[in-house]
Amino acid sequence: MLGNGEMVARLVLAGLMGSVIGFERERLQWAAGLRTHMLVCVGACLAMLVSAFGFSDMLGHKDVVLDPSRVAAQVVSGIGFLGAGTILLRGEVVKGLTTAASLWAVAAIGLAIGGGLYVAAIAATVIVVAILAGVKPIEESWRDRMQSRALHLTVKAGSLSIDTLQEVTGERASRVRQFVVRPGDNEGLEEVTIAFVRLPQASIDAVAERLKGNPAVIKVRTGSEM
Template sequence: MVARLALAALFGSVIGLERERLLWAAGLRTHMLVCVGSCLIMLVSAYGFADVLGTDHVVLDPSRIAAQVVSGIGFLGAGTILLRGEVVKGLTTAASLWGVAAIGLAIGSGLYVPALATTALIIGILAGVKPFEERWRARMQARTLQLTVRRDALSIDTLQAAIGGHASRVRTFTVRPSADPDLDEVTVTFVRLSQASVTAIAAKLRAQPDIVAVEEVDD
């Protein structure tokens, strides 16, 4: 039993180190404690009631204690989730805590190979998938161009004709009067375009005779 607790601490530390590297609140010690605690709860469920099982008029379901870990770990996960502006942070760390709790339960029940495989998979997901996720998010990010054009010279149709195949990526097209009565200010927002593609579109628009200025805006 002590060896299982030690193994749970080891597996939890592997995942905790990855979170600690990113300076999350739930880091090394938190993941170790969750994994060890879940392992102990599983041991109590499996062996803690051996002296009363089989006694007359006593009916116990030891698995019920271990089952509470799945729902009970939620309060720790909720503590790692933060709302910053319109962005929710900490969901991945909350999920890793939930996964570590499951690893602890598996080790406590003697399922060492599934626990090891789950640890490797979680590390692969947290560390290996992140670069692809960031690349995808960068591509999906909305990008905005601020245009200064001659009055009534640019419409959505002329914009689409100017940018060609990227016209389907236009999410918003807004025209408002400028302080100069001869000019309009146009805001165009694109989605699912890389920064290089937006820069190329900006170069095309600058070549248009009725477009005075094109500025790329960081969202």
Template sequence: MLAEPEMLLRLFSAAALGSLIGFEQERLLWAAGIRTHMLVCVGACLIMLVSQYGFSNILTHQNIVLDPSRIAAQVVSGIGFLGAGSILARGDIVKGLTTAASIWTVAAIGLAVGGGLYLAAGASKDQSDHPGWH
């Protein structure tokens, strides 16, 4: 089982990284801002923590085999639906693709932080600040 201080560090790190990306989105007056990005990142982090450690007590039973990656993998599908809801098409104009991509990326960052991959999560956050994204 993961120590409680490490668990809190992961959740707070996810909140911080999600907020930083959301701040940039909010500054540009895009649909999803700080709260949305922070909630998605923390939620994905929490799902990863539950996926990795939430079922440790049942693993002591005989003939029980669990694949923790299955729960985390569903985040990718679920966030896809959330992102699809942010995309608007009116004639030849499509809006919301970058918002959808940022929500999807923030979820991936949350999963990375939840898995303890701080370097990957931080590097991904730095890439999202690249001017080509906006």
């Protein structure tokens, strides 16, 4: 059986580890921020302490068999309900998955501290913070490169062909996924949509500038694929 001082120390450490991760979420003003992560970590730690040591006085009784992992195991499944509350659907975009995952990770860290696995808990905290804060710029850069983008042109009818587009885009022509021509609102004009894949915004802007220099192009707009 642990002493009271050791139990309090584990709970305090759990709160500290939860605050480190929660601060990163609080900085981005997510609903599950500093206090939520601290509470989850401390609560998970307490559940582990209860699971491992809370029923020790019952083990001496005849025919009493206890599984010390049963209470702690419920944290892993139960945290899913709290995580689901942080996930929102905004239009067609799902938000909050990363925060839900951080809550799940914080619960696991609390369980580790409650079980006395201090090195594992501290290492996991450092890794989680590195993932949340350090990997995000890399993820955004990669997403920016992989995102599908489009140019919307208003041109004189029959003036823009695939061959003309290849001359303008050069080596970027291999990134063209769609080339759609529709009749324009005004007679003698056409609306052209050119969809690119895996092309950064800077390259799209360069293509747009070159197209603006073509006398047959009336208007150039950049935006999402239609």
